[in-house]
Amino acid sequence: MSRTSPRLWLGAAAVLLIVAVVLIRAGNNGTHESESIGDADRDGWQTIEYRGVRVDVPDDWERKDTDGCPYVIERWGPEDSTTCGEDFGVGVSLLPSENFDAIVEPGEVRRDPGGGIHWSGYVLVAPLALAADGSREVVEAVLSSARGAELR
Structure with missing residues (x-):
């Protein structure tokens, strides 16, 4: 043998x-990269799509390259926003919902415990969790615009 x-x-x-x-x-x-698919209904905003989910973000936000980061994710934010790290700063992350673990309820927008002008929140739109950070107005607008692509 x-x-x-x-x-x-x-x-x-x-x-x-x-x-x-x-x-x-x-x-x-x-x-499977996200992409801008055109102007949103709101002036100064664009619509992005990723894995069947659409969300509106400010026109000056761009797709961030996270290939060199510890976690490769889909991320959009202003040109000067951080690409890697624990605190991405202003922007929205499009994450697989099955791996997403949050400390607040979906749709809840909360202020940075440090008391700054930084707000954050998330919503679930299968198959994604969309987590947004920035001013309260921007976070609420981004999260409230999230929808399945087939609903448009």
Whole structure:
């Protein structure tokens, strides 16, 4: 009876791991990126779409490149907003809802505990959780505009 070498098993496991990482990264890069699909009903705003969910954001917001961050997510914000880190600053993140864990109820907009002008909140629109940060007016407008693409 032949015995398979532990080296062979280790090599096969390494190859499978590399293939899995490449496939996951390929699935996250380019094929499912959010995009601006035009002007929103509100002046000075644009509509973006990602995985069947649409949301309105200010015209000066752009898609942020988070490929070099610890967590690759879909993120839109002003040009000068932070791309990586625990505090992204002003903007909206479009996250898979099954992995989203919040400390407040959906739709609740709350002020930064530090007392600044920073507000945050989120809504669930399957299959996403949209988490917005910024002024209270912007956060409320972004979250209230979230809808499934088929509803438009």
